[in-house]
Structures are given as structure tokens and as C-alpha cells.
Amino acid sequence: MGSYEPVLLKNRGVEGSCTLKVHRAGGGYAGAEKALKLSSDEVIEEVKKANLRGRGGAGFPAGVKWSFLPKDREKTILCVNGDESEPPTFSNRVLMESDPHMLIEGIIIAAYATRSQVAYVYLRVEFHEQFHILQLAIDEAYAAGLLGKDVLGSGFDLDVYVHRGAGAYVCGEETGLIESLEGKRGWPRIKPPFPAVEGAFGLPTVVNNVETLANLPHIMTRGADWFQSIGAGSSTGPKLFCLSGPVNRPGCFEGAMDMTCEELIYGDDYGRGMVDDVGVKAVFPGGISMGVLTGDELGMKMDFDDPRNFGLLGLGTAAAVVVDVETDMRDVLLNVSRFYSHESCGQCTQCREGTSWMYRIASRIAMGAGRIEDLDLLEQVSGRMGMMPGYSICGLPDGAAFPIRGLVQKFRTEYEEHMGRQRDGRAEAVLRVLN
Amino acid sequence: MAKITIDNQEIECRDGIPVLQAALEAGWDVPHYCYHPGLSVVASCRLCLMEMQLPHPKTREMGWAPKLFPSCQTPVKDGMVVRFDSGAVEQNQKACMEYFLLNHPLDCPVCDQAGECHLQDYSYKFGESESRMHDQKQVNPKKDIGPQTLLYSDRCVMCTRCVRFAEEVSGTEELCIVNRGGRAEIDIFPGIPLDNPMQGNVVDVCPVGALLDKDFLFKKRVWFLESGDSVCPGCSTGCAIRVDQSDNRVQRLKPRYNPGVNEWWMCDEGRFGWKYVHDVERVTRPRLRRGAEMETPAWESLGEIVRYRFEQQVDRHGAAKVAVLLSPMMACEEAWLLAKFVRELAPDATIATGFVPMVGEERCFPVGCNADDAKFVIRREKCPNGRGVELVAEHFGGSTCDFDGFVTKAGEGAFEAVWVVGGYSEEWVPKALATSLAKIEMLVVQDMFESALTGEAELVLPACAWVERDGSFVNHAGLIQPFERAINVPDGARRDGQYLFGLAGFEGLYSGARVRALMAEEMDAFREIAEAPRQPAHQH
Ligand SMILES: Cc1cc2nc3c(=O)[nH]c(=O)nc-3n(C[C@H](O)[C@H](O)[C@H](O)COP(=O)(O)O)c2cc1C
Ligand code: SF4
Ligand code: SF4
Ligand code: FES
Numbered sequence: 001m002g003s004y005e006p007v008l009l010k011n012r013g014v015e016g017s018c019t020l021k022v023h024r025a026g027g028g029y030a031g032a033e034k035a036l037k038l039s040s041d042e043v044i045e046e047v048k049k050a051n052l053r054g055r056g057g058a059g060f061p062a063g064v065k066w067s068f069l070p071k072d073r074e075k076t077i078l079c080v081n082g083d084e085s086e087p088p089t090f091s092n093r094v095l096m097e098s099d100p101h102m103l104i105e106g107i108i109i110a111a112y113a114t115r116s117q118v119a120y121v122y123l124r125v126e127f128h129e130q131f132h133i134l135q136l137a138i139d140e141a142y143a144a145g146l147l148g149k150d151v152l153g154s155g156f157d158l159d160v161y162v163h164r165g166a167g168a169y170v171c172g173e174e175t176g177l178i179e180s181l182e183g184k185r186g187w188p189r190i191k192p193p194f195p196a197v198e199g200a201f202g203l204p205t206v207v208n209n210v211e212t213l214a215n216l217p218h219i220m221t222r223g224a225d226w227f228q229s230i231g232a233g234s235s236t237g238p239k240l241f242c243l244s245g246p247v248n249r250p251g252c253f254e255g256a257m258d259m260t261c262e263e264l265i266y267g268d269d270y271g272r273g274m275v276d277d278v279g280v281k282a283v284f285p286g287g288i289s290m291g292v293l294t295g296d297e298l299g300m301k302m303d304f305d306d307p308r309n310f311g312l313l314g315l316g317t318a319a320a321v322v323v324d325v326e327t328d329m330r331d332v333l334l335n336v337s338r339f340y341s342h343e344s345c346g347q348c349t350q351c352r353e354g355t356s357w358m359y360r361i362a363s364r365i366a367m368g369a370g371r372i373e374d375l376d377l378l379e380q381v382s383g384r385m386g387m388m389p390g391y392s393i394c395g396l397p398d399g400a401a402f403p404i405r406g407l408v409q410k411f412r413t414e415y416e417e418h419m420g421r422q423r424d425g426r427a428e429a430v431l432r433v434l435n
Numbered sequence: 436m437a438k439i440t441i442d443n444q445e446i447e448c449r450d451g452i453p454v455l456q457a458a459l460e461a462g463w464d465v466p467h468y469c470y471h472p473g474l475s476v477v478a479s480c481r482l483c484l485m486e487m488q489l490p491h492p493k494t495r496e497m498g499w500a501p502k503l504f505p506s507c508q509t510p511v512k513d514g515m516v517v518r519f520d521s522g523a524v525e526q527n528q529k530a531c532m533e534y535f536l537l538n539h540p541l542d543c544p545v546c547d548q549a550g551e552c553h554l555q556d557y558s559y560k561f562g563e564s565e566s567r568m569h570d571q572k573q574v575n576p577k578k579d580i581g582p583q584t585l586l587y588s589d590r591c592v593m594c595t596r597c598v599r600f601a602e603e604v605s606g607t608e609e610l611c612i613v614n615r616g617g618r619a620e621i622d623i624f625p626g627i628p629l630d631n632p633m634q635g636n637v638v639d640v641c642p643v644g645a646l647l648d649k650d651f652l653f654k655k656r657v658w659f660l661e662s663g664d665s666v667c668p669g670c671s672t673g674c675a676i677r678v679d680q681s682d683n684r685v686q687r688l689k690p691r692y693n694p695g696v697n698e699w700w701m702c703d704e705g706r707f708g709w710k711y712v713h714d715v716e717r718v719t720r721p722r723l724r725r726g727a728e729m730e731t732p733a734w735e736s737l738g739e740i741v742r743y744r745f746e747q748q749v750d751r752h753g754a755a756k757v758a759v760l761l762s763p764m765m766a767c768e769e770a771w772l773l774a775k776f777v778r779e780l781a782p783d784a785t786i787a788t789g790f791v792p793m794v795g796e797e798r799c800f801p802v803g804c805n806a807d808d809a810k811f812v813i814r815r816e817k818c819p820n821g822r823g824v825e826l827v828a829e830h831f832g833g834s835t836c837d838f839d840g841f842v843t844k845a846g847e848g849a850f851e852a853v854w855v856v857g858g859y860s861e862e863w864v865p866k867a868l869a870t871s872l873a874k875i876e877m878l879v880v881q882d883m884f885e886s887a888l889t890g891e892a893e894l895v896l897p898a899c900a901w902v903e904r905d906g907s908f909v910n911h912a913g914l915i916q917p918f919e920r921a922i923n924v925p926d927g928a929r930r931d932g933q934y935l936f937g938l939a940g941f942e943g944l945y946s947g948a949r950v951r952a953l954m955a956e957e958m959d960a961f962r963e964i965a966e967a968p969r970q971p972a973h974q975h
Contacts, residue, residue, distance in 0.1 A: 168615065185612065190478045190508055346593065346612070346619035347479040353534035356617030360570040377567060384530045390503035391481055391527065434571040 004269070006254045007218050007238040008211070012098040018133050020140045023101035029146060031217030032108040036154035043113040047216065049224035052237060055091075056081055056172075056209030057287070057316050058395075059304045066114050068196035069204050077205040078116035079181065080107060080213060082123045083165055083172035086287035087339060089319035091240035092210040094252040096130045099214075100137035104160065106213030108151060109220060111158050114206050121162045121210075122177050135162055169343035173394045174207035175199075176345065187345050188394035211240055231256040235303035235315075245322030246278060247271040257315075261285050262298035264320055271322075279325040282411070286316025288336055289399025291406040295325070311409075313402045329411045330366045330418055336407065337362040340400035350385040351397040357381055358404055369430035370419050378408045437513040442520045448511055455483050455506040458519070465519055466528055466557045468594040468642050470507035473699040474603055478508035480594050482531045482557075485509075485524055488516040503527060525561070532562030538573040538617075540589045548644025550657040554592065575620050581609075581629030583649050583703065584638060588620045591645035597621060597637040604700060604810050606801020607631040621645070632813060633800055635706045636699075639689060650707060651687045660686055663921030664967070666908050668764065668819040668901045669705035672812055673910030675967035676701060678709075678902050678921035685709050685902055685922065693967040696914065702813045711860040712900040712922075717883055720927040722895040734929050738937050741879070741894065745780050748852035748877050754781035755834070756851040760841055761827060762789035763818040764858035764898070765931070766906025767915070767961070768950035770820075770827040772935035777854060778831055779940075785834040785849075787841035788824045789856060790863050792817040814911055818859075819901070823909035830958050845871040857882035858898040864888050881931065897928040904930055906947040907964060915964045917947055 011017035011026060023029070035043050048063030069076060080103070084092040096103060107119050123131055138160055141147045149157050163181055165171050171180040175189035178200045199205020215237055219227050227237045235257035241264055244250045249272045253264070261283055265271045274280060280295040285302065291312040293300055300306050304315050323332055341359035346352045358381055361374050382405040385391050386398035408415065419427075437450045441458055448457035456472060458465050468480040484503035491498055497516070503523060518524070535554060543549045575588035593612075598621065601610045609629045613622045623629055629637070638648045660679040667674040667688070675693035679686045688709060690701035711717075723732045723740065732740060749757060759777045761770045777784045794817050799809035806812065828835045836844065844850065846867055853875060857863060860883070869887035872878050880892040889895045905920040924930055936945035955961040 190476070190505075341616055344616035346614070346616045347477070347595075349479070349481050349531050349534050349593075352593065352617055352619065353537050356573070357534075357537055357568060357570075360568075364570060384527065388502065390484060390505075393479060431569045435569065 004255050008095060008102070008214050008240060009098060009252070009254045011102075012094070017098050018100055018137060020101055020137070020144055023099065027221065028101055028217070029105055029152070031220035032105045032112075032146070033152055034220045035109045035112055035216075036152055036156060040113050040115055043109060043220070046224050047113065047219060050219045050227040050237065051224075051234060052212065052215055052219060052227065053234070053304060054209055055211035055215075055239070055317075057086070057289075057314070059315060062110075062208060062212055065196070065208075066110075066206060068194070069114060069206065070197060073115075073204045075203050076114050076116040077200045077203050078107065078111045078114055078119040079174070079177060079200060079205060079207040080119060080121040080210060081172060081174065081177060081207055082121055082127070082210045083169075083177060084124055084127075084210070085169040085172050085343075086289060086317045086319065088244045088284070088321035089242055089287050089317040091242050091252050091317070091319065093127060093130055095210060095214055095240065096127075096134055100134045101141065102214045102217060103134070103210055104137060104141050104146070106216040107160060108146065108158060109216040110206070110208060110213050112151075112156055116206070117157050117159065119158065119160045120181055120200070121160065122171070122181060123162055123164050124172075125165045125167045127164075131162060131164060138162065168345070169339075170345040170394065170396055173396065176394065177207060178205060187347050190393055231303070232258050233303065233305065235305065239302075239318060241270070241302065242317070242319035243271045243322070244320070246275045246324045247322055248273050248275055257301070257303040257318075259302050260298065261293060261300045261302055261320060264302060265298065265322060274322070274324060280322055281325045281327060282323040282329070282332070283320050284323075284403060285318075285320045286312065286314060287319045288321065288339065288403050290314055290316035291402035292410060294410050311406060313398060328418075329407065329414050330362075330370075333362045333404070333407050333415075334359075334366040336403050337400075340396065340404075344396060344400075345394075348392040348397070350391045351400070354381045354385045354397065355400050358400070364427070364430060364434075365415065365418075367430060368418070368422050369427040370415065370422070371427045372416065372419060375408050375412060375415055379405055382408075437511050437515075439511055439514070440516045442518050450513065451510050453507050454485065454509045454511055454515075454517055457511050458506065463519060464560070465506060466531075466553075466561050467507060468553065468592055469596065471596050471599075471640055471699075474596060474599040474640070476508050477595060477599070478505040480531070480592065481505065482528060483507050484527050485517045485519050486521050528557075528561040529563055532558050533566060533568070535592050536562070536566055537568045538575070538589065540572075540574075542590075546590065546644040547647055547652060547657075548590075552644055553642040554590075554644075573617055578622065580623045581634060583707075584629055584634060585647040585649060585652065586621060587645050587647065588622075590643050591621055592643055593619060593621070594642060595621075596640040596642070597646055600637050600640050601629070601631075601634075604636070604800060605631050605633040606803060607634075609634075610637070631802075632702050632704065632798060633700060633811065635703045636690070636701070639699075648687070655681055655686050663902070663919040664691060665902060665918040665921060666819060666916045667701060667705040667708075668908070669702070669708050669817065670814040671816040671819065671821055671911035672697060672814050673819055673908055673914065673916055674701040674705060675916065676705070680902070680922045683922040685712055691967050696910065696916075696967075697811065700811050702811070704813065708860070709900075709902065711883075712902055714884075716885070717925060718885060718889070718895060718897045719925040720897060722892075724893045734934065737934065741938060742780070744877060744893070745777075745852060749781045752851040752876075754783040755785075756849070757781035757784035757853070758787060758841065758844075758850045759784060759854040760787045760789050760838075760856055761824040762856040762858045762898075763791055763821040763824050764789075764901070765820060765824060765856055766901075766904060766918075766947065767820065767823040767827060767909060768906040768947050768954065769904070769931050769935055770824045771830075771954050772932070772939040772950065773854065773856070774827055774831050776935065776938045776940075778833070781852075783834060785836060785841070785844070786828045786831050787836045788821070788828050788838060790838045790859075791821050792859070792861075792863070816911065819908040819910070822911065822913055823907070823915070826909060826958070826960055842868050842871075848874070851875050852877040854879040854881070855888060856898065857884075857886065857888075859883070862886065896931075896934070897925075899924045899928055899931055903928075904932060906932060907951065915961065917951075917964055917966065
């Protein structure tokens with residue numbers, strides 16, 4: 001694996017990496033220049049050929065998404081999803097901090113391909129510093145004729161605005177993002193109409209993740225075949241992975257999607273093993289929303305397809321958080337369920353009530369007052385939520401159901417053991433006090 | 436029209452309407468909260484989910500898709516096959532009902548909505564009797580959100596109908612959602628109460644007992660109410676309404692669905708404008724002058740007396756000296772009977788149409804829109820039947836005039852025998868009219884309240900309130916709409932229609948339909964009348 005040459009993070013740590021000068025010195029904006037000489041359809045073709053799958057979580061091919069835009073449209077809006085709120089995920093942040101011009105270049109290419117003359121970068125509100133870095137880079141790009149009227153002398157106009165969120169996970173969901181961008185409450189929209197047909201301000205809209213767009217300059221300069229040569233199968237191209245938890249070297253790493261979860265944790269180029277060699281009890285390998293692996297399932301490939309074989313929803317954000325053997329899984333359950341109950345937007349009944357009910361149950365279990373039937377209840381409630389079975393408008397509750405059901409199913413014995421050690425009648429006593 | 440299959444039964448329905456609407460209209464009881472035919476579709480309560488057949492992605496063979504679809508958000512397409520009678524659909528309904536009750540206070544015994552609550556009904560029909568939630572309930576507060584309305588947000592199911600109403604129909608946007616997830620609540624913006632001319636509708640659209648009308652609060656259990664289908668007399672829009680009464684007292688008015696007229700709505704002016712019905716000052720008995728004395732004649736003898744006295748006037752002064760003033764508060768049938776009676780006695784009598792109160796401007800909703808785009812209009816013409824009495828006057832022809840013309844002529848001493856009809860809830864008699872009619876020989880006043888005229892009248896007849904009568908009103912657009920009687924007339928009174936029926940020479944009991952049939956023989960307009968459609972039982 002030592003042979004992997006970073007592409008997305010190549011400027012990380014380089015002095016002045018946020019400046020146009022350094023970015024240009026490394027061949028920056030050559031991809032944009034090349035794209036602007038092609039027709040927009042040719043750019044889309046190249047991106048389709050590369051099979052650039054979205055890095056925002058769902059892995060949908062970017063080129064295909066762009067071709068859903070109606071042919072006869074007049075205006076198009078590009079939204080850049082920098083809401084990055086999935087727990088243990090911070091790769092967009094690292095990317096923007098270390099090479100904001102790579103993102104801007106990607107925006108130019110995507111905007112050109114989709115014929116968007118306006119791009120909005122939706123940033124999560126906590127990204128204070130990153131906001132300033134990005135805004136400075138945008139100002140610099142405007143001054144250099146890379147943005148604004150007649151980008152790089154091509155006749156193509158593009159304005160880029162940074163819009164800062166207000167602190168809601170659900171505003172990372174593409175239609176929640178659009179609502180929030182429009183100044184409304186961040187409630188995901190029902191589909192149809194899909195954003196490609198009627199998105200922001202009623203116009204055809206494309207939403208892409210920051211990392212997805214950062215790949216575009218490289219696809220343009222090096223070509224689809226190069227992109228396809230990194231990784232394997234339908235999981236190709238450079239990828240950022242995040243790693244956190246009690247590992248020796250937590251952080252954001254770049255690599256190909258052909259490594260296993262184990263390599264990510266133990267590999268020399270990545271996590272370099274656990275602190276004090278403590279054992280791994282569980283890993284949430286794709287952000288917490290994708291579900292959980294046990295310590296015995298670390299052979300899972302960090303690609304778009306293998307996670308399904310382990311009962312996971314997908315690769316997600318490829319941000320792994322490791323739970324060591326010392327950790328009480330009741331606390332993990334509590335943490336996970338609190339997140340979704342806090343972040344559900346509250347529109348859909350099953351999500352609104354289900355997430356808060358699961359959190360209440362998890363809190364009681366963590367208090368040492370759980371009942372065996374609570375585990376069944378958690379499985380049932382989590383089994384009746386989510387967009388995929390049709391129970392809700394957006395994918396947030398799928399992301400709640402997978403880790404919670406995964407925890408209960410894969411760690412049931414541990415929960416039962418804890419309950420077995422509780423004082424007799426404690427659960428009932430606590431319930432009486434609560435009511 | 437489209438043909439679709441629901442639960443193995445083929446039905447025909449309008450193309451493009453939501454499957455839910457089609458199912459409700461065809462008699463299915465599909466539970467739903469967020470859907471309301473008059474509001475935008477949000478598909479968020481997720482209670483109306485159904486199964487649908489789709490082509491298999493590979494084989495293209497039709498089969499049940501492995502997920503559920505919101506029937507409110509799925510438009511009807513010819514040939515589509517859906518079902519509500521499946522295990523997955525029922526499971527979802529059960530789960531939803533459990534969720535709706537997680538934080539619900541279960542205070543039905545003190546809740547106004549009890550008896551007409553879709554949380555009660557659906558729980559009973561689609562839910563389980565036991566909740567498995569034993570943890571602490573989230574208790575949302577009770578809030579006073581406006582001069583007429585309370586919000587018990589602990590009973591709210593977050594369907595957002597009220598918020599959408601304020602955004603999309605009244606356009607006043609007072610309501611909003613605060614907080615997120617399970618802590619989300621409906622609220623007003625700080626310091627801006629829910630106070631607009633249509634706000635009462637939020638109580639109607641609320642499927643549960645969260646939004647409450649202060650006027651009706653704790654007044655009556657709804658199962659003691661009996662209803663009559665009526666038309667609001669508040670303005671010339673002519674909203675179809677339901678009069679809910681018990682023990683002959685009006686308890687509340689509710690709008691009835693009436694496409695093209697008031698749709699699902701009514702305004703607060705109409706909704707709360709019935710209080711005068713139970714005013715103790717009302718004229719409830721006939722009063723006849725004999726010499727210097729006033730007496731209460733028996734209803735049975737009245738016809739003869741009136742006829743005799745009018746005949747005397749005609750003999751003395753000629754038929755041209757007789758006039759009748761038809762009030763736009765009368766039903767068409769009553770106006771027709773009265774005009775018929777007068778013209779038979781005095782063929783040259785003048786038929787005048789009465790005072791039409793005009794207040795302010797037309798008010799269009801959502802606020803700020805123009806009349807063409809309006810979803811609802813409160814009209815400046817504050818009476819229900821201006822058009823109707825005009826129709827009747829035109830039909831009889833001969834000497835007719837409007838109210839101003841009548842006042843002028845009366846001032847010129849053109850009349851010696853006049854029958855004046857009022858029936859307004861407020862003082863309406865212009866001074867000039869009172870002065871000139873004080874001088875004539877015979878004045879009959881049919882009115883609801885004492886006025887400058889009743890004191891001068893030879894005969895005073897009680898005019899009954901519209902809820903005590905039946906007949907039809909013609910609205911501003913010329914639509915003839917019938918209304919039913921909801922309560923009895925006050926003791927001592929008799930329905931206007933009834934005594935006019937007798938005077939006009941008919942025997943037996945008056946009914947609007949009976950008189951309309953007679954009118955239809957002479958007046959084409961009355962061959963067709965507009966009845967608001969019946970609603971499916973669970974359309975709310
Ligand atoms: C609850 C929820 C939160 C999401 N948050 C993010 C996010 O923070 N960033 C992101 O890029 N995508 C997020 N997504 C995925 C987006 O909806 C969308 O698929 C993505 O931005 C598309 O970009 P891509 O095709 O480039 O991956 C989220 C989805 C859901 C359901
Ligand atoms: S699924 Fe949950 S987060 Fe998504 S729209 Fe519905 S309530 Fe909101
Ligand atoms: S108050 Fe009533 S109408 Fe408004 S959201 Fe709650 S349940 Fe729905
Ligand atoms: S009625 Fe269809 S989702 Fe609410």
C-alpha cells in the first residue's frame with residue numbers, strides 16, 4: 001500500500017497550500033482549463049466513463065446524476081454539499097483546509113458540465129476557520145479571472161457563494177440543504193419533483209459532495225482510465241478515509257477503495273494499530289449511519305459494495321470510528337440513539353417518534369435499568385423506519401435504524417449480560433419513577 | 436376518468452387526483468393526518484401508506500414493490516393496482532398509531548375533540564389498546580395563541596395542517612414550527628398572535644384536540660350536538676355551513692365543503708356571527724294595533740285580519756299606493772310568497788328590494804392576492820340574498836325599485852300601505868324612512884328586533900333567524916343554495932315561510948322545497964339549485 005500516491009491531499013502540509021500560487025505550481029486549474037475547451041456533454045461523458053461515484057454517502061455516479069437534468073433547461077444551480085455532519089467524518093474539512101482551490105476547480109468543472117452559472121457551497125456552521133479559508137480562496141480566484149464573468153477566457157460565467165448552515169445534520173440531506181439554502185426550515189422535501197428537475201429556487205439543481213467535486217480536476221487532467229485504475233470493480237478513484245477512536249494515529253487518510261477495515265486500523269500508512277494494543281470490540285466503518293461491525297468482521301472491504309455483506313447500509317462517508325473492548329456497548333447505544341433523536345427534523349412520524357423513543361429506551365438501558373423486551377422493542381422500532389421501506393421522506397432514519405439494529409443484533413449477549421447483572425426489579429422501579 | 440384497482444376492487448376516479456382521495460371518495464377509510472384536499476401535500480405523517488404494483492426492474496413483470504408508498508402523494512394513473520388490505524400496510528398503521536400516542540396525555544375525558552377526534556377513531560380502528568412506551572412522556576405546553584384560539588400542543592400530532600393553512604389559505608403566516616425532532620412544536624412567532632379573519636379554520640383542520648376554539652371550549656360534548664346543513668348569511672359569498680345545535684341553541688357553526696364557493700373554509704365573522712339568534716330582545720310574537728291598544732293576535736286569525744286591512748287600503752287609496760320591501764335577509768321562497776300575496780291583493784303595488792349593508796372592501800385570501808387568484812373572499816355585501824330578492828322582484832315585474840328608490844318614494848308620500856321586511860342583526864332603519872312611514876295609514880313590519888319602525892307599525896311580525904327557517908339564498912355569483920332549518924323558532928313565533936305560505940293562499944306546511952317547486956313552474960332559474968356535495972365520512 002505504500003505505493004499509493006496522494007492526489008486529493010497531495011498539498012496537505014505544504015506551506016501555503018491554500019494559496020492560488022501553490023495550487024497552480026502543482027498543475028492546478030489545468031483540469032478546469034481542459035474542461036472548458038470541451039463541450040459540457042464531453043465533460044459529462046468523461047466523468048461517466050470514470051464512474052465517479054458520489055462521496056457524500058450514497059455513492060451515486062456523478063455523471064449519471066448530471067444527465068438527469070432536463071435538456072431544455074435555461075438555468076441550473078450547483079449546490080456543493082459541505083455540511084459534513086455525519087459523526088466521525090471530517091474529510092471534507094481536511095480537504096478544504098489543505099487545498100481549497102482544488103474544490104474551486106472542481107466546482108468550475110461541475111458547473112460547466114451542468115451549465116450552472118451559480119454555485120452555492122453549503123458549509124456547516126461549525127466550519128468557522130474553513131469558511132474563511134474557502135472565502136479567501138474564492139476571492140483570490142475571482143481576482144485571477146477563474147470565477148465571475150468569462151472564466152479563464154472561455155466565455156463561461158460562474159459565481160460562487162458560500163452559504164453557512166445553522167447546525168442541523170438533516171441539512172446535509174440534499175433537499176434539506178436546498179430548503180435551508182432558500183432560507184426555510186431544513187425539512188427535506190418529498191420527491192418527485194427531484195432536485196434535477198425542480199430544486200433550489202424552483203430551478204434544476206445538482207447537489208454534490210465536496211470530495212466528489214475535488215476528484216474532477218484529476219479526472220480531467222489524467223483521464224477516466226487513470227481514475228478507473230485506482231481501486232477495483234465499481235469502487236475506483238482516490239478516496240479519503242477518516243479514522244477515530246483509540247487508535248495510534250487517528251486522522252484523515254487518502255487511499256484506494258481496495259483496503260479492508262483492518263488495514264485502515266492497523267496499516268502503517270493509516271491507523272497503526274490500537275493504543276496499547278487494546279482489542280477492537282466494534283467499528284462503525286462508514287460514519288455511524290451505515291451500521292456497525294464486530295471485532296471479528298474487520299475483513300470488510302472499504303468499498304461501495306462489501307459493506308452490504310455485513311448487514312451495513314453502504315460505504316457511507318468512509319469514516320471509521322473504532323470502539324475498544326473496554327467500552328460499555330450500552331454507552332455506545334446511548335450515544336448513537338441520542339444523535340438521531342436530536343437530529344431528526346420531526347416531519348415524519350416514524351422518524352420523529354421512533355428516534356426519540358429509542359433514545360429514551362437507550363438512556364434507561366444505560367442507566368442500568370433495561371429490560372430484555374427493550375432489545376426486542378429497539379429492533380422493532382428501528383425496523384419500522386427509514387426511506388427505503390417507504391416509511392419516511394429522507395434517509396436519516398435509515399441511518400438511525402442500521403446502527404441501532406446492528407448494535408442490538410450483534411451485541412445482544414452483552415446487553416443481556418448487563419441486564420442480568422441488574423438488581424431485581426430495578427427496571428420496573430425506574431419506570432415507576434419516570435412516569 | 437381513470438380506472439384503478441384498490442384491494443382487488445376496480446374503481447373509477449378522476450385522473451391525477453391522489454390515490455388517497457380516490458380511495459376516500461370510493462368509501463375506503465384510509466387513516467391520514469397530514470393530507471387535506473385544500474392544502475399542499477407534504478406526505479409527512481406517513482399514516483396513509485399503501486402497497487403498489489410496479490414493473491420488476493429486470494423482468495418488467497408487474498408485482499408488488501417491496502416498499503410502501505404514501506397514497507396522498509401518489510397520483511392516480513389509469514390501470515394502477517394498489518392495496519391497503521395488506522399486512523405491511525396494517526403494520527405501519529399500527530406502528531403510527533402507537534407513535535402518535537407516545538406523548539399524548541390521553542386526556543379525552545376533558546378534551547373538546549372527544550367524539551370527533553381522529554386520534555380516538557383511528558386508534559380504535561387501526562391501533563392497539565396497549566402502549567409499549569413506559570418511559571417518561573415528553574410534555575409539551577398548552578398555549579394561548581390568539582384571542583379566539585388555544586393550542587394544547589401536548590395533543591398535537593404534528594400534521595402541520597394548521598401551519599399550511601396559515602401559509603397557503605389565509606396567507607397570514609402566524610403559525611410556525613419550533614424545535615426539531617420529538618421536541619418539535621407548533622407555535623406562533625413571539626408577540627404575534629393568531630388573529631386573522633379566517634383563523635377559526637385552523638381548529639377545523641386540526642384532526643385532533645390540539646387547536647381549540649375558545650368560543651366552544653368546554654361548552655358541549657359533541658355527541659349531544661345535532662346538525663343542520665345551512666348557508667351562512669354573513670355575506671354574499673354564501674358559505675355552506677353546518678349548524679351544530681343542542682336543545683334548540685346554536686353551539687357552533689362549521690364550514691361544509693362547497694367547491695367553487697367556500698371550498699372547505701368560512702370566515703370568523705360568519706363563524707361567530709350567530710350570537711344574535713339567542714338575543715332575549717328579539718321580537719317573538721305578532722303585535723296588532725286595535726285602536727290605541729296593541730294586542731297579540733292568534734296566529735290562526737292573522738291571515739284574515741291582514742288581508743282585510745290591506746283590501747281596505749286598496750279600496751281607499753288604490754292599488755298603486757301599496758308597497759312591499761323585500762329584505763335580502765329573506766329566503767327566495769319567502770320573498771316570492773310575500774310578493775305574490777301583495778300583488779294578488781294589489782296588482783299595481785310596488786315591489787322594492789331592501790337595504791343591502793355594504794362594509795369596507797372585498798377581502799381576498801391569501802392576503803395580498805387579487806380577486807382572480809383568491810382562494811376565499813369575504814364580501815362587503817353583508818347579506819346572503821341580495822341577488823335572490825332581485826330575482827323575485829324582476830320576476831313579478833311592474834313597479835319595482837331598489838332600497839334608495841323606495842326611501843325616496845316613501846318620502847314623497849307615494850305609499851299608504853307598506854309591508855316592510857327587515858331581519859338584520861343590527862339597526863338598519865334610516866331616519867328619513869322612519870319619518871315618512873310614520874305618516875302612512877298602514878304599516879306592517881316584519882323584523883327581528885324593535886326599531887324606529889316597529890313603534891309606528893299597525894302590525895309587527897316576528898322575523899325568524901335563518902337557523903330557524905329553511906329556503907334558499909342566491910349568492911353573489913347567482914348560485915341558488917338551499918339551507919335547512921337547524922333549530923325551532925322561539926316560543927310564540929312562527930316561521931316566516933309558514934305564515935307567508937298561508938297568506939299567499941296555500942294550505943298545509945311550508946317547506947322550502949315545496950315552494951321552490953312552485954316557483955320553478957314560473958321561474959327558470961329555480962329549476963336547478965346547487966347543493967354542496969356530501970363528504971365521505973372521514974374527510975376532514
Ligand atoms: C440525513 C442525511 C445527511 C446527509 N449529510 C450529508 C453531508 O453532510 N454531506 C454530504 O455530502 N452528503 C450528505 N448526505 C447525502 C446527500 O443527500 C447527497 O446524497 C449528497 O450530497 C450527494 O452528493 P454526492 O453524489 O456527490 O455524494 C446526507 C444524506 C442524509 C440522508
Ligand atoms: S425521515 Fe426524519 S429527518 Fe428525514 S424528513 Fe422525515 S422526520 Fe425529517
Ligand atoms: S395543532 Fe393540530 S393541525 Fe396543527 S400540527 Fe398539531 S395536530 Fe396538526
Ligand atoms: S396523509 Fe399521506 S403521509 Fe400523511
